Amino acid sequence: MSLTHYLVLAAILFSLGATTVLLRRNAIIVFMGVELMLNATNLTLVTFSRIHGDLTGQVMAFFVMVVAAAEVVVGLSIIVAIFRTRRSASVDDVNLLKN
Amino acid sequence: MHTLTALVASLPSDTIGPATETVETGTLLVAPLLVGIPLLSAALLLVLGRRTDRWGHWLGVLASSAAFVIGAVVFVNMLGRSEGSRVLDVDLGNWIDAGAFHLNAGVRLDPLSLTFVLLVTFVGSLIHIYAVAYMEHDADRRRFFAYLNLFIAAMLTLVLANSYLLLFFGWEGVGLASYLLIGFWNYRLDYAVAAKKAFVANRIGDLGLIIAMGLMFATFGSVSFDTVLGGVTESTSQATLNGIALMLLLAACGKSAQFPLQSWLGDAMAGPTPVSALIHAATMVTAGVYLIVRSAPLFNAAPDAQLVVVCVGAVTLVFGAIVGCAKDDIKKALAASTMSQIGYMILAAGLGPVGYAFAIFHLVTHGFFKAGMFLGAGSVMHGMDDQVNMRLFGGLGRYMKITYITFGAGWLAIIGFPFFSGFYSKDHIIESAFVPVEGAPWRAWFFGSVAMLAAGITAFYMSRLFFMTFEGEKRWTNKADGSHQHPHEAPKLMTWPMIVLAVGSVGLGAFLNAGNKFVDWLAPVLGHPEHEEPVMPVPVIMGLTLALVAVGILIAWRRYVASRVPVVPPVGTSLTRAARVDLYQDTVNDVLLVEPGQALTRSLVYVDRTAIDGTVSSVGRVTVGLGEIARRFQTGYVRSYAASMLLGLVVLVIVVLVIQI
Numbered sequence: 001m002s003l004t005h006y007l008v009l010a011a012i013l014f015s016l017g018a019t020t021v022l023l024r025r026n027a028i029i030v031f032m033g034v035e036l037m038l039n040a041t042n043l044t045l046v047t048f049s050r051i052h053g054d055l056t057g058q059v060m061a062f063f064v065m066v067v068a069a070a071e072v073v074v075g076l077s078i079i080v081a082i083f084r085t086r087r088s089a090s091v092d093d094v095n096l097l098k099n
Numbered sequence: 100m101h102t103l104t105a106l107v108a109s110l111p112s113d114t115i116g117p118a119t120e121t122v123e124t125g126t127l128l129v130a131p132l133l134v135g136i137p138l139l140s141a142a143l144l145l146v147l148g149r150r151t152d153r154w155g156h157w158l159g160v161l162a163s164s165a166a167f168v169i170g171a172v173v174f175v176n177m178l179g180r181s182e183g184s185r186v187l188d189v190d191l192g193n194w195i196d197a198g199a200f201h202l203n204a205g206v207r208l209d210p211l212s213l214t215f216v217l218l219v220t221f222v223g224s225l226i227h228i229y230a231v232a233y234m235e236h237d238a239d240r241r242r243f244f245a246y247l248n249l250f251i252a253a254m255l256t257l258v259l260a261n262s263y264l265l266l267f268f269g270w271e272g273v274g275l276a277s278y279l280l281i282g283f284w285n286y287r288l289d290y291a292v293a294a295k296k297a298f299v300a301n302r303i304g305d306l307g308l309i310i311a312m313g314l315m316f317a318t319f320g321s322v323s324f325d326t327v328l329g330g331v332t333e334s335t336s337q338a339t340l341n342g343i344a345l346m347l348l349l350a351a352c353g354k355s356a357q358f359p360l361q362s363w364l365g366d367a368m369a370g371p372t373p374v375s376a377l378i379h380a381a382t383m384v385t386a387g388v389y390l391i392v393r394s395a396p397l398f399n400a401a402p403d404a405q406l407v408v409v410c411v412g413a414v415t416l417v418f419g420a421i422v423g424c425a426k427d428d429i430k431k432a433l434a435a436s437t438m439s440q441i442g443y444m445i446l447a448a449g450l451g452p453v454g455y456a457f458a459i460f461h462l463v464t465h466g467f468f469k470a471g472m473f474l475g476a477g478s479v480m481h482g483m484d485d486q487v488n489m490r491l492f493g494g495l496g497r498y499m500k501i502t503y504i505t506f507g508a509g510w511l512a513i514i515g516f517p518f519f520s521g522f523y524s525k526d527h528i529i530e531s532a533f534v535p536v537e538g539a540p541w542r543a544w545f546f547g548s549v550a551m552l553a554a555g556i557t558a559f560y561m562s563r564l565f566f567m568t569f570e571g572e573k574r575w576t577n578k579a580d581g582s583h584q585h586p587h588e589a590p591k592l593m594t595w596p597m598i599v600l601a602v603g604s605v606g607l608g609a610f611l612n613a614g615n616k617f618v619d620w621l622a623p624v625l626g627h628p629e630h631e632e633p634v635m636p637v638p639v640i641m642g643l644t645l646a647l648v649a650v651g652i653l654i655a656w657r658r659y660v661a662s663r664v665p666v667v668p669p670v671g672t673s674l675t676r677a678a679r680v681d682l683y684q685d686t687v688n689d690v691l692l693v694e695p696g697q698a699l700t701r702s703l704v705y706v707d708r709t710a711i712d713g714t715v716s717s718v719g720r721v722t723v724g725l726g727e728i729a730r731r732f733q734t735g736y737v738r739s740y741a742a743s744m745l746l747g748l749v750v751l752v753i754v755v756l757v758i759q760i
Contacts, residue, residue: 022742030738095735 006047013040027079027089031072038068119261119325122189122208126176130189130206133169133216133259137162138252144245152241156234159244160227163251167220174213185210185623188261195264200316202323207261211624214459215258215382215389218466222381223251225596229474230373232592233481243283243371250276254382258389262323263312266390270308270354273383274301280378281370293366300363304353308390311346314339328396335400344397344404348411351387355441358415362684364438365422368430372477375430380437380473381466388441388462391448392455395625398448405449409542412446413549415439418682420556424563425678427668428487429476432564433469436513439557440465446550447528452628454531456618461524463617464608468512468520471600475506478589478597479568484578489567490666491576496569498586501594503569505601510565512604514558514648520608525554530640533633543634554644558651566659574666 013036020033042061049057083089122128140162144155151158177185186209194204227247234240253272260266278301282294312322318339319330331340351357356364367379378384391398391408398405419439426432444462447454480487482499496503512521533547575584588594611617618628633640670676677683732743 018745022738022745025738091737094737 003047003051006043010040010043010047013037013043025090025092027082027091027094030091031075031079034075035068035072038064119186119188119207120184122187127173127187127208128189129169130173130208130259131191133166133173133206133220134252134255136165136169137248137255141245141248141252144241144248149241155241156231156244159248160224160231162248163220163224163227166251166255167217167224170213170216170220173208174217177208177210177213182623199320202262202264202321204265205261206259207324208259209624210621211389211393211459212258214463214621216255218463219251219254219258219382222466222470222600223247223254223377225599226373226377226381226470226474229376229477229593229596230371232590233373233477234371237371239283243280246276246279246283247373247377250280250378250383254386257386261325262321263308263315263327264322266393267305267308267312270350270386271305273378273386274298274305274354277301277367277374277378277383280374281367283371283374284369287369290369293363293369297363297367300360301353303360304350304387307346307349307353311343311350314343314346318343324393328394331396331400337401337403340397340401341404344394344401345407347390347394347397348404348408351390351445352411353387354390355384355387355445356415356438357387357411357441357445358418361415361418361438362681362688365426365431365434365681368428368434372430372473372480375434376470376473376477379434381470384437384441385444385462385466388444388448388458391445392458392625395452395455399451405451406542408449409446409546410449412442412444412449413546414442416442416446416553417549417556418442420553420560421674422678422681423560424556425671425675427489427679429479429489429492429564429568430473430487432489432560433473433476436557436561436564437465437469439553440469440513443525443528443550443553446546447531450531450534450546452626453534453631454528455625456621456628457524457527457531459621460608460611460617461521461528463611464512464520464524464604467600467603467607468509471597471604472506472509472513474593474597474600475502475509478502478593481589481593482586483575484584486575489564490664490668491574492568493571493575493664494569494573495586499588501588502597505594505597506565506569508601508604510561512608514561514652515554515644516648517645518609520604520606523608523612526641526644529554529644530633530637533635533640534631535634540634547634547640551640551644551647555647555651558648559655562652562655563659566655567664570660571664574664 017033017036017038017040020036021030024030024033042064045057045061045064047057049055049061079089082094086093140158144151144158147155187207189206189208191204191206193201195202227244230243230247231240234243237243250273253269253276255269256272257266257269260269278294278298281297282291285291285294315322315327318335319327321327349360352360364379364384368375370379398408416439419435419437419442423432423435423439426435440461444458444465447458447461476487478499479492479495479502482502483492483495486492508519512519515522515525529547529550532550533543535543575586578584668679671679680686
C-alpha cells in the first residue's frame with residue numbers, strides 16, 4: 001500500500017473535521033471536529049516522516065498530541081462554563097462578540 | 100535720554116522754515132504731561148469705578164483744566180522764543196526698533212500743534228464744566244467723564260505726535276473715544292447702531308492712513324515727520340506722492356466726515372450733546388484738516404492729489420449745506436453744518452500754501468462758535484425736556500435769554516456777519532479760493548464761486564435754525580407725560596461755558612486777524628505764503644459774499660419768522676425730500692457697499708458650508724460607510740469566523756500553488 005493513501009485518508013479526515021466544525025452547532029461535536037482535524041494533521045506528519053525517513057515529523061506529532069490534550073482541557077471547561085450560565089451548548093448562542 | 104541733537108536741516112527751505120530742534124532741558128519737558136494727566140484721570144475713573152461716582156466728574160474737569168494750564172505754559176514759553184526756533188521735539192526714547200524700522204516716540208511742539216493743544220484743552224475744559232451740569236441726572240456721569248478724559252488724551256496724542264505712527268495711535272484713540280461716547284446710551288438700539296456706523300466708517304479712513312504709512316516707509320524709510328516731510332524732493336516719483344497724499348485724504352475723509360465717508364456724522368448726534376460739541380464739532384472731526392495741513396510738503400509736491408482734496412472739500416461743503424437746509428432735528432442740522440464748514444477747511448487745505456493757515460484759522464474760530472451753538476442746543480434740550488424737533492420750538496428766545504444771546508453770537512459768527520469770528524476766517528478762505536492757479540484758470544472761478552455760494556446757503560440754513568428755535572410764535576406742546584412744558588434757562592455751570600465760547604465767537608476772529616497775527620504765528624510750520632491777488636478785487640468778493648449772506652437771511656426770515664412754520668413738515672420739493680434723508684447717502688452706501696458686502700459674506704458662508712464642510716463631512720461619511728460594510732463580517736458566530744479562516748487558507752494555498760506552477 002502506497003504511502004500516498006495515508007495522505008489521502010488524512011485529507012479526507014481533515015475535511016470531515018473541518019466540515020463538522022463549520023456545520024454543527026453543538027459545541028461538543030464542534031470540538032470533536034477540531035480533534036479530528038488535529039489527528040488528521042498528525043497522520044500527515046507521521047506519513048511525511050516516513051516518506052522522508054526523518055523523525056522530525058513524528059516528534060511534531062507528539063507535540064500536537066500534548067497541545068491537543070491541553071486544549072481539550074481548556075476547551076471543555078469553557079464549554080461547561082458556558083453551559084452553566086446559558087443553559088445551552090450551541091455555538092450560535094454564543095455570539096456576544098457580534099458587531 | 101534727551102540728547103541735544105539739532106537735526107540736520109534736510110528740509111526744503113521754501114516749504115518749511117527752521118529745522119527741528121530737540122529739547123533737552125527747561126519748561127518744555129512738561130509737554131508729555133499734556134497727554135499723561137488726562138490719561139491717568141481716565142484710567143483712575145475707569146479702574147476705581149463706582150467708588151469715584153461722587154467726585155469723579157470734578158477729577159475729569161481738573162485733569163482737562165490741568166492740561167490747559169500746561170498747554171498755556173508751553174505756549175508762553177514758545178512766545179518767548181524767536182521764530183526760527185519754534186519747531187521743537189521732546190524725545191521720549193526709542194519706541195520701535197524692528198529690522199530696518201526705527202522710530203523714536205516724541206512730542207512735537209510747534210505753533211501748529213500748540214494751536215490744537217490750546218483749542219482742545221480750552222474748549223474741552225469748558226465742555227467738561229458744562230457736562231457736569233448737563234449729565235447731572237445720569238447715573239453713569241463718572242464713566243462719561245472718564246471717556247471725555249480719554250478723548251482729550253488721545254486727541255492731544257494725535258496733535259503732539261512727531262511721527263505718523265504715533266499720530267495714528269492718537270487717531271485710533273479718538274476714534275475709540277468717539278465710539279464709546281456716541282454709544283454712551285447704548286441701551287437704545289439705534290444709538291448703539293450709530294456708534295457702530297461711526298466706527299466702521301472711521302475704519303475705512305484708518306485703512307487709508309495705514310496704507311499711506313506703508314508707502315512712506317517704502318519710499319522714505321521712516322514714518323517720522325522729519326524724514327517723510329523733509330524727504331520730499333523733485334526726484335520723488337509723482338505716482339508715489341499722489342498715492343500717499345490720496346491715502347492721507349481718505350483718512351481725513353473718514354475722520355472729518357467728508358464726502359464720500361460723511362454718512363456717520365449725522366447719526367453720531369446720538370451721543371450726549373457735550374460730546375457732539377467737543378468731538379463732533381470742535382475737535383476730533385477737524386483732525387483730518389490737521390493731517391492734511393501737517394503733511395503740507397507732501398501735498399505741495401502732489402498737485403493732482405491737491406485738486407482731489409479741493410474737489411472733496413467743495414462737494415462736502417455744498418452737500419452739508421443742502422442737507423442742513425432740510426433737517427428739522429436741531430442737532431442734525433448743526434451736524435450738517437459742521438460737515439459743510441469742515442468742507443471749507445478741506446477746500447482751503449487743498450489750495451496749497453495760500454490756504455493752509457486759513458484752514459487752521461477757520462478751524463479755530465469754528466471750534467468756538469460751533470461748540471458754543473452745540474452747547475446752546477444742549478441748553479435748549481435741557482429746557483425743553485430733550486425735544487430736538489425745531490418745528491416744536493419757536494419763541495424760545497423770550498424764555499432763555501442767555502442761551503438766546505450766546506447762540507445768536509454763534510449764529511452771526513458762522514454766517515460770516517461782519518466783524519464776528521467767522522467773517523474773517525471764512526472770507527479768507529473764499530478769497531484764497533479765488534486765487535488763480537497756473538495753467539487752470541477755471542479752478543479759481545469754479546471753486547471761488549462754490550465757496551461763495553455755500554456762504555449764502557449757510558446763511559439761509561443757520562438763520563432757519565436760529566429763527567425756528569428762538570423766534571416766531573411758540574409751537575411747543577405738552578411733554579410726553581402730558582404735563583406742561585416749561586422752557587427755562589440752564590443752570591450757571593452750563594451758561595458760563597456758553598458765554599465764554601460766545602465771547603470767542605464774537606471777538607476771536609478779529610483778534611487773531613489783526614496784524615495778520617495768526618498767519619505769522621503759524622509761519623514756522625507753514626511758511627510765509629506769498630500774497631497773491633484773487634481774480635476779482637477783494638472788496639468785490641467781500642461785497643458779493645455779504646450780499647449772498649443777506650439774501651440767505653432774508654429768505655429765512657420770510658419763511659420762518661414772517662410766515663407760520665408748519666408743525667408737521669410739508670411734503671416739499673424732491674430736493675427737500677432728498678436732503679431730509681441726507682441726499683440718499685445711506686441708500687447709496689447700502690446699495691454699493693452694505694448689500695454687496697452682505698451678499699459676499701453670505702456666499703462665503705454658503706461655500707464654507709457646502710464645499711469645505713461638505714468635503715470634510717463626506718470623508719467622515721465614507722469612513723462610516725466602510726465601517727458599516729466591515730461590521731457585517733463580525734457576526735459573532737464562531738463558525739463563520741472559522742469558515743473565513745478556512746477560506747483564506749484555501750485561497751492562500753491556491754495562490755502558492757499557482758505561483759509555483
